[in-house]
Amino acid sequence: MSRKSDRRNDELVFIPLGGVGEIGMNLYLYGYGRRGVYQWLIVDMGVTFGTEYEPGIDVILPDIRFLEEERHNISGVLLTHAHEDHFGAVPDLWPLLGNVPIYATPFTAEMLKSKLGEMGLEADLPLNTIPMGSRHTIGPFDIELISMSHSIPEPSAVAIRTPQGMALHTGDWKLDKNPLTSAPTDERRLREIGEEGLAALICDSTNAIRPGISPSEADVAVTLTKLIGEATQCVALTTFASNVARLRSVAQAARAAGRELVVVGRAMYRVIEAAQATGYLDPELQFHEETAFPKLPRHKVVALCTGSQGESRAALARIASGEHPSVTLKEGDRVIFSSRTIPGNEKAVGRVQNALADARIEILTDQDGLVHVSGHPRRGELQQLYGWLKPDVAVPMHGEGRHLEAHAELAEKLGVKQVVRARNGDMVRLLPQPAQIIDDVPVGRVYRDGTILTPADDGQVRDRRKLSFAGIVAVSLVLTTKGELVADPEVALSGLPETDSHGISLAEIAQVAAIGTVESIPRPRRKDPVVVSEAVRRGVRAAINQAWGKKPVCTVLLTVL
Ligand SMILES: [Zn+2]
Numbered sequence: 001m002s003r004k005s006d007r008r009n010d011e012l013v014f015i016p017l018g019g020v021g022e023i024g025m026n027l028y029l030y031g032y033g034r035r036g037v038y039q040w041l042i043v044d045m046g047v048t049f050g051t052e053y054e055p056g057i058d059v060i061l062p063d064i065r066f067l068e069e070e071r072h073n074i075s076g077v078l079l080t081h082a083h084e085d086h087f088g089a090v091p092d093l094w095p096l097l098g099n100v101p102i103y104a105t106p107f108t109a110e111m112l113k114s115k116l117g118e119m120g121l122e123a124d125l126p127l128n129t130i131p132m133g134s135r136h137t138i139g140p141f142d143i144e145l146i147s148m149s150h151s152i153p154e155p156s157a158v159a160i161r162t163p164q165g166m167a168l169h170t171g172d173w174k175l176d177k178n179p180l181t182s183a184p185t186d187e188r189r190l191r192e193i194g195e196e197g198l199a200a201l202i203c204d205s206t207n208a209i210r211p212g213i214s215p216s217e218a219d220v221a222v223t224l225t226k227l228i229g230e231a232t233q234c235v236a237l238t239t240f241a242s243n244v245a246r247l248r249s250v251a252q253a254a255r256a257a258g259r260e261l262v263v264v265g266r267a268m269y270r271v272i273e274a275a276q277a278t279g280y281l282d283p284e285l286q287f288h289e290e291t292a293f294p295k296l297p298r299h300k301v302v303a304l305c306t307g308s309q310g311e312s313r314a315a316l317a318r319i320a321s322g323e324h325p326s327v328t329l330k331e332g333d334r335v336i337f338s339s340r341t342i343p344g345n346e347k348a349v350g351r352v353q354n355a356l357a358d359a360r361i362e363i364l365t366d367q368d369g370l371v372h373v374s375g376h377p378r379r380g381e382l383q384q385l386y387g388w389l390k391p392d393v394a395v396p397m398h399g400e401g402r403h404l405e406a407h408a409e410l411a412e413k414l415g416v417k418q419v420v421r422a423r424n425g426d427m428v429r430l431l432p433q434p435a436q437i438i439d440d441v442p443v444g445r446v447y448r449d450g451t452i453l454t455p456a457d458d459g460q461v462r463d464r465r466k467l468s469f470a471g472i473v474a475v476s477l478v479l480t481t482k483g484e485l486v487a488d489p490e491v492a493l494s495g496l497p498e499t500d501s502h503g504i505s506l507a508e509i510a511q512v513a514a515i516g517t518v519e520s521i522p523r524p525r526r527k528d529p530v531v532v533s534e535a536v537r538r539g540v541r542a543a544i545n546q547a548w549g550k551k552p553v554c555t556v557l558l559t560v561l
């Protein structure tokens with residue numbers, strides 16, 4: 001009796017800790033239990049990458065303060081697929097959560113192991129490899145994986161059943177009748193779930209602005225076969241390494257054209273190994289390592305390269321700048337960007353393309369033909385999914401504000417009773433209905449800075465931005481206890497011009513300003529080192545600003561003898 005009434009009070013809640021209102025860093029929580037006493041399932045644990053705005057930062061992670069406090073109530077981590085924005089944070093964040101079990105399908109598990117190996121973290125994670133389409137009990141949740149299509153093998157949606165009802169988390173998906181790797185989206189199972197009764201759909205918004213239906217991966221294969229077949233000189237092609245279907249299409253197109261495949265870039269090898277181990281690539285697939293390139297006839301080669309986003313250390317950027325040890329391209333060669341430029345990477349990709357154009361190498365991109373297709377659902381695909389599932393509640397996720405809003409409006413138009421516009425940190429009660437935002441939890445970004453994880457608001461990256469804008473002036477003062485300068489101050493400048501527009505040394509200007517400032521302070525006040533330091537800092541900064549028109553960072557080191 002008491003149990004039953006307890007159960008009536010149970011709630012299913014959803015909290016995005018990352019991925020809603022931004023691109024990347026997907027980390028979602030589902031909680032079940034009495035209000036405030038939930039048992040958590042973590043779905044995905046992804047990263048995003050630093051830009052020029054975050055100097056020195058390669059990897060950005062979601063802030064999981066909330067989960068660290070709740071670590072004793074976490075049932076497991078379930079990974080929907082092996083894209084960095086969904087599983088890249090596991091090596092950094094999982095150790096903060098105690099010994100929480102991880103669940104992933106074979107390809108995702110293989111990619112995770114390879115990632116841990118590469119980072120030198122051979123830690124024996126409690127990693128449970130589970131089959132596609134399988135059903136499991138994880139804590140209070142009855143979990144079922146449903147096969148979707150995307151741009152990597154084994155993307156899964158997750159049906160989360162609880163005694164109160166069911167939610168479905170789509171992960172990343174699209175509809176593709178011929179995705180060339182794993183099975184197409186399991187329409188039959190999705191329809192059955194719709195019949196069973198779906199309370200809430202938490203769904204990918206990435207392409208919710210784009211009308212229609214996305215083309216198939218098989219259509220891309222046709223274009224690539226043509227473009228490689230008609231080329232007369234060397235062909236290089238770059239794509240996202242994790243797109244195994246694309247790698248296979250390129251390999252087949254190369255074979256059809258009587259060309260040898262040369263694989264260039266470490267990330268490609270990692271994916272090929274994982275795909276061969278799990279049956280997504282023929283273990284017999286013939287390819288050469290990059291060192292073979294100089295020995296092969298150029299017009300008989302397709303070089304499959306990393307670096308579609310212009311990453312400076314990846315293969316294509318090094319080839320374009322002539323710095324690659326084995327692979328060279330020449331006038332008349334053809335480079336195919338079988339990819340999309342992710343917003344924020346335009347400049348980096350532009351640099352690579354300009355270098356290629358300068359060398360009169362032909363460039364083909366998704367502007368020139370169907371050489372790439374997105375792995376996310378357009379409006380027509382969303383409409384079909386809503387038709388199959390008929391959820392009572394929709395919660396758009398995985399997208400920036402405009403994608404989420406376009407998705408929310410579409411769901412309303414499709415007649416979904418309740419659309420919840422949530423953002424990172426919102427706690428959404430999905431069941432019992434009505435769905436509602438009932439609380440919020442702390443969220444944010446954490447930088448992986450060298451080997452240290454640091455909250456994004458700690459300030460050192462902000463300091464780096466300032467330094468990159470106006471450099472730094474360091475002033476060293478030595479005063480007697482009576483407040484007399486023992487010697488002229490030492491100054492060191494970094495990142496400033498040597499002289500002003502009249503040819504006067506900025507170092508001298510700083511030194512004169514430091515002396516002048518000390519002397520302008522009444523003697524009794526000079527005994528207070530804080531007063532002196534702050535006055536000199538301001539004085540030097542103002543003098544440099546007058547001479548240069550910019551305010552550098554200024555640091556004063558004061559010694560009293
Ligand atoms: Zn993805």
Ligand SMILES: [Zn+2]
Nearest residue numbers: 083085086172
């Ligand atoms: Zn994603």
